[in-house]
Amino acid sequence: MVDVMPGRTHKDTVAAEPGSRPRLVYVVPHLSEDESEHFAHIPALLAALGKHVDVAAAVERGNPPARLAGVRLLMRVPGRRRIGRMLGTALTVHRLSRAGYQTYFLRYSTLFLIVLILTYPLYRHRILLWRSGLPNVRGPEQPRTLRLRAREFLNMITARLVHCLVTGPETMVPLMAGLWGVPRHRMRLLYNDVDAGRFAPLDGEARDAARTQLGWGDDEFVVLFVHRLSYRKGVTLLAPLLDAVASAPQVRDSGLRVRLVVAGGGPERPRLEREAANPARGGRMQLLGPVPNHDLPRLYAAADAVVMPSYEEGFPRVLLEAMASGTPVVTTDAGGSVDVVGTDYPYVAPVGDLDALAGHLRSLVASPHADRCELGRRLRYRAQSEFSPQRVAAMLHALL
Incomplete structure (x- = not known):
């Protein structure tokens, strides 16, 4: 041409x-x-x-x-x-x-x-x-x-x-x-x-204070979703994903209550509001609406995991923000997501595979806290060295 x-x-x-x-x-x-x-x-x-x-x-x-x-x-x-x-x-x-x-x-x-x-x-x-x-x-x-x-x-x-x-x-x-x-x-x-200076882990005391201010309990495993609320970003999978993880025997045996926190706005918000209001979910789904970017570092660092069940991505900054914050992620292989987290990262599911996403989240919930912290440190190092x-x-x- x-x-x-x-x-x-x-x-x-x-x-x-x-x-x-x-x-x-x-x-x-x-x-x-x-x-x-x-x-x-x-x-x-x-x-x-x-x-x-x-x-x-x-x-x-x-x-x-x-x-x-x-x-x-x-x-x-x-x-x-x-x-x-x-x-x-x-x-x-x-x-x-x-x-x-x-x-x-x-x-x-x-x-x-x-x-x-x-x-x-x-x-x-x-x-x-x-x-x-x-x-x-x-x-x-x-x-x-x-x-x-x-x-x-x-x-x-x-x-x-x-x-x-x-x-x-x-x-x-x-x-x-x-x-x-x-x-x-x-x-x-x-x-x-x-x-990575703005998106960074919180020390123990600051993290506990942030979780208290956000209304998250010590006995909760908080899964964070940050994205536009659209089909392309996998929003229709969020409620079924929460149900599949929260009802798993290994999660119930861990003594942790799984909470899904959703930050963002978009056309699928009415659907999520209906799903969050379902009494069967017991208030485990929290919708924050659009969150200014300067408030996101605290959310990432206070959460236990970030989930990105997208059907479509290019170069997702959500993964970069979570990684810099030292928070483990569960993602699909949409677009360039694998390039971002690395080809050896264990918690990547095929696009649209609800069972694989749920399995990865269940594995994270059941894993020792020290192992999740080490995974977060590896992700943060990758964010600092590759994407500064x-x-x-x-x-x-x-x-x-």
């Missing part, structure tokens, strides 16, 4: 003169102090990236702070409604071009991406687009509507128009290339990162 945006080579983009630092615009879809999405991780990455790259941040929505560590130029994209935001984005691109920024990194910013493609003949910028995950995974009750088809077509076209399609982890590179029809030579690998902001910043720097 012919690159439809020729004319700017890697050498031209990176270094205008010998010894100069590369410049990059990192487009931030949303950033606020009470951020409940994974965009809350971006400031730590920008701080690490700014040590080697002249970074400009273009924030599309939210209430960002006046300054971000590592960022030389912080711009808030003006405009509220669609037309206003499109014009505001075009104005932002013009200002960034005049400031000498020609390379853009985007994740979920469709409108910004479209503006960059439309204005390429004028500004000759370079576009690095991150995508990971399999959008064609849908629930049995979710039809492939005209709107959904149009979105898939738009995603395919834009993926082919950018200079470089970035994805991760390793498993997702050939999957993304095949899904969007992008030649492998225009694919690049980039990890997600996690700040510093390492991911170096990978992104190398892409430039």
Whole structure:
């Protein structure tokens, strides 16, 4: 396939003169102090990236702070409604071009991406687009509507128009290339990162205090789910999973009462509310709703295990956050999940396999506390060594 945006080579983009630092615009879809999405991780990455790259941040929505560590130029994209935001984005691109920024990194910013493609003949910028995950995974009750088809077509076209399609982890590179029809030579690998200083284990006293504040008893084994409440993330499996684990003889013999705590919002919340209210479950299912990202470290560190029964994933930050917190995880092998936890990790189930998920959780409940702590330490070490902001910043720097 012919690159439809020729004319700017890697050498031209990176270094205008010998010894100069590369410049990059990192487009931030949303950033606020009470951020409940994974965009809350971006400031730590920008701080690490700014040590080697002249970074400009273009924030599309939210209430960002006046300054971000590592960022030389912080711009808030003006405009509220669609037309206003499109014009505001075009104005932002013009200002960034005049400031000498020609390379853009985007994740979920469709409108910004479209503006960059439309204005390429004028500004000759370079576009690095991150995508990971399999959008064609849908629930049995979710039809492939005209709107959904149009979105898939738009995603395919834009993926082919950018200079470089970035994805991760390793498993997702050939999957993304095949899904969007992008030649492998225009694919690049980039990890997600996690700040292991913010997501970290609690000492015994702080953990006991957190569990008391959350209403979790000493005799409870708390299983935490953190994700969007949608079919794709395995939400329909949560209640059956809880029932299968709580009723197991080895769990009853352990003297522990299993509690499932669900953090997140989404279309499946009414279903979960009905399932949680079922008297047969005895209040063992606790729904917290959306939780700001800055409050999640305490939840992860206070829980005994994290479950991610997803049907679809790309590079799940939920696993990174749990691992950095030193909390054992039970996950499916959706997307790149095995790349994240490691090929030797024992608690990975095939997608949709309720029995395997329940078996892994039962094994964790029955295992000695010291063994779970050791497993958590291994996971945290992997998060720190493989997925730190510093390492991911170096990978992104190398892409430039």
